[in-house]
Amino acid sequence: MNPESLRYTMDHEWVGEQNGLCVVGITDYAQEQLGDVTYVELPKIGQRLKRGEEAAVVESVKAASDVYAPLSGEVAEINEQVENETDLVNRDPYGRGWFFKLKKYDAVEYAELMTYTAYRAFCQGR
Amino acid sequence: MRKTPLFESYARCGARVVDFHGWALPVQFSGIIEEHTATRTRAGLFDCSHMGEFIIRGEAGIAALDRMVIGDMVHLAAGRCRYTALLNDSGGIIDDCVALRLGPEELYLVTNAGPLDAVTAMFDTTIPGIESVYNRTAKLDLQGPQSRQILLELGLAGIAPLKYWSGTRCEWRGAEIIVSRAGYTGELGYELYLPAEMAADVWDAILAHSMAVPCGLGARDTLRTEMCYPLNGEDVDESRTPLEAGMERFIAWETDFPGKARLLEMRERGGYPLLTPVVSSDRRAPRHGFELRLDGRPVGAVTSGTFGPSVGRGVALAYLEAGAAVPGTCLSAGPKDMKITVAEVPVYKGGTCRVRLD
Incomplete structure (x- = not known):
């Protein structure tokens, strides 16, 4: 997906609307900070997530971190390929490295997420 | 921050x-897993110039060091290296170090960066004839099965006769350097102690070889964890004795060292916790601080843990109660009850460090 058309959280997740679903992944900045990703645990299909709730786990050689739901919704699809080929998160964070897709998501919460410009400024300020 | 040459x-x-x-x-260059794999299969170049180097000249100084560490320094043969540890009065590990006997009256000692200022102060007041040389010394480690070939091609003939855990002084590129074959990765490898002003040229010359890859602290940590080598400040510190740290085979009980009475008593009584490797059932790693449980009962905690690229699983070192420190024991770890198993040392068994060379 084109990073410029995505929305972002302060926890370095990206969210993109696609065919009525919200696709969620972690940003290029996040994968860069993590280094080689070695393990990804995704939510279950049908799981209802509230914004800020723990949704997935991502581990790199050096660190383990939780991925939080950027907005509330119901898990419609998960990227099983990324659980087996964890380096997709490093190689293609906005494409084949996506984590899960949400349906029935909260449109207000979506609108509250950072734009590309805001997120870029947020990262530069760190 | 201090910078190396x-x-x-x-x-x-x-x-x-x-x-x-x-x-x-540097924590990484191309990526930890790539650097780790390069070291296991070709050769990885590590800058370790932050470490401390000392020269002790004279028998009195060597004898003084002998009284501070667990190993026998007096009878260490010329040309041999020995892993040892510097203890406080209660037998706690101040630092772990490598001694290289350069000759009958000369010993080279390599220590860690963490406790370096304290250790230097201690040595200056206790060891006659000691000189710290770390401010003018660069330490480059070339580790991996191709390391010997690379250095020989670069004209470092001095490494040719070195056996595992030996070292020597030699001439190279117009300077006097010290080389050893000890290592911290489990692979065949050499440590080069160079005049600081040589370091950048040697770095470039080695990396010009197609088999050599620059490596950072990240790969150094995954490599040493798979070999179950403790890291000072992480797995060993002044609150732990060499017995608990699994260093009993490096203790020369016939020599004197600080805290000896306490260690003798511990050994007599037994039952002390032991630094033990554990591996996970999948790619998740038990991390520093994770509690370990046997049938729900806490039996220890992880001191360092990482993904082990060569074993494809999480690998960690943990202090475990004696009863739980038995290979094959199944434990649960951390807040998510990760399944892990107590392993044997080393976790990675394919290392080339002991390879015999003709």
Whole structure:
């Protein structure tokens, strides 16, 4: 997906609307900070997530971190390929490295997420 | 932050630099897993110039060091290296170090960066004839099955006769250097102790070889964890004795050292916790601080843990109650009850470090 058309959280997740679903992944900045990703645990299909709730786990050689739901919704699809080929998160964070897709998501919460410009400024300020 | 003589060289190799005990050092270049694999299969080049080097001249100084460490320094043969540890009065580990006997009256000692200021102060007041040389010494480690070939091609003939855990002084590129074959990765490898002003040229010359890859602290950590080598400040510190740290085979009980009475008593009584490797059932790693449980009962905690690229699983070192420190024991770890198993040392068994060379 084109990073410029995505929305972002302060926890370095990206969210993109696609065919009525919200696709969620972690940003290029996040994968860069993590280094080689070695393990990804995704939510279950049908799981209802509230914004800020723990949704997935991502581990790199050096660190383990939780991925939080950027907005509330119901898990419609998960990227099983990324659980087996964890380096997709490093190689293609906005494409084949996506984590899960949400349906029935909260449109207000979506609108509250950072734009590309805001997120870029947020990262530069760190 | 303090910088090694290779700081500028890292930048040219695309290093990500971090603060390690006050030193600006590369944590990775191309990526930890790639560097790790390069070291296991070809050769990895590590800048270890942050470490401490000392020369002790004279029998009195060597005898003084002998009284501070667990190993026998007096009878260490010329040309041999020995892993040892510096203890406080209660037998706690101040630092672990490598001694190289350069000759009958000369010993080279390599220590860690963390406790370096304290250790230097201690040595200066206790060991006659000791000189710290770390401010003018660069330490480059070339580790991996191709390391010998690379150095020989670069004309470092002095390494040719070195057996595992030996070292020597030799001439190379117009300077006097010290080389040893000890290592911290489990692979065949050499440590080069160079005049600081040589370091950048040697770094470039080695990396010009197609088999050599620059490596950072990240790969150094995954490599040593798979071999179950403890890291000072992480797995061993002054609250732990060499017995608990699994260093009993490095203790020369016939020599005197600080805390000996306490260690003898511990050994007599037995039942002390032991630094033990554990591996996970999948790619998740038990991390520093994770509690370990046997049938729900806490039996220890992880001191360092990481993904082990060569074993494809999480690997960690943990202090475990004696009863739980038995290979094959199944434990649960951390807040998510990760399944792990107590392993044997080393976790990675394919290392080339002991390879015999003709």
